[in-house]
Amino acid sequence: MIDFKSLHTQLLKLLSGNRFEVSKKTSQQLVDYVLLLHKWNQIHNLTSIRNPLQMLSKHIMDSLAISPYLRGPHILDVGTGAGLPGLPLALTHPHYHFTLLDSNGKKTRFLTYILQTLMISNVDIISLRVEKYDVKKCFNSIVSRAFSQLNNFLHKTQHLCCKDGVFLAMKGRYPIEEINNLDNQFQLIDTPALRITGLDEKRHLLIIGFNRSL
Template structure:
């Protein structure tokens, strides 16, 4: 089998449909395949991901990216402003930009090389609804035009739950959601996050637990509803949320 053949994502339309009640069009499937090829190529220059087998990439990057969103049926058709905080190689933001072309998605990361890769990938995929920005969440979350300007803020396990909340909730409009993508989750995590969210103007609305379709791993998405204005002191200065979590 040639190298090109081994780097082809498996056909997963039936699993998409069974697990998320959604499946990509042929054009979207081709874009997902192109993401995979570009990430494999980008891995030669920098460490983008350790998840490189076709099945793992599909499940842990593509399926996982959409799994936290699909349940929000009441808002999927709306034109939303999304920010992906700590996007890394572009997940979950780029798969969501493909799946929901009517959304505007900002992909944020503090590592310039990663955002350079992300913006190059956006250009190659010809996505006109996504853009990458190099910045720290603690700084961008204080800037008018970004603060309290997004319908959804997404954070995929970049730090402790309370830190992720402090990174994300300042970006969210009142009434919007911050969505934390996590693996393991405990009652202790819930208690700690609930206390932090209250300080940030939010509350835990839902903790969704499910099993990944191939590896049967346990995943959680925590949905934080922004129900009041975030105090001006948040987010705190760069590095403080990590060193002194709420």
């Protein structure tokens, strides 16, 4: 039986090992989120990760790894699913405003419940397909952990990105073919490897902007 105390202890170890500093309130909220995700997941199948301890490394730490590359104050998480990476990032970046978008009503209902239960005020939940989502404001960062194809992600979200904003595509292995096929209206800015203590998996972040030379 995984309890709050053991999860919190393990999370603090992971945060320390990856040089993340968060408040006690935030670390407690992150654990509460994992426990609620584990509970809902038994009925609603929100994530393939079943073990709450694995959720700490594979979900929480994996999400927080892109923190240094975020541009605010307005951030959109496309295909957020169970709230990843947007929810952990929102908890650790309370000065930024996050919009979490997913077309799966089961998942957005879970996220709405999380916001109410944990009293999170810097997050909006949108239950729509991204191509149907249109707002007057633009986003400084558009993040995706779930989109399978890079150009597809960029084209479906470009109408939502500020001219000087960035697209942050989280990938596993270095996606050389997708990078080589990047449409010329976009520009690859950087491809940092994401090294996460406690997670033995290859992770990369593609940082992309609009090609200003066109």
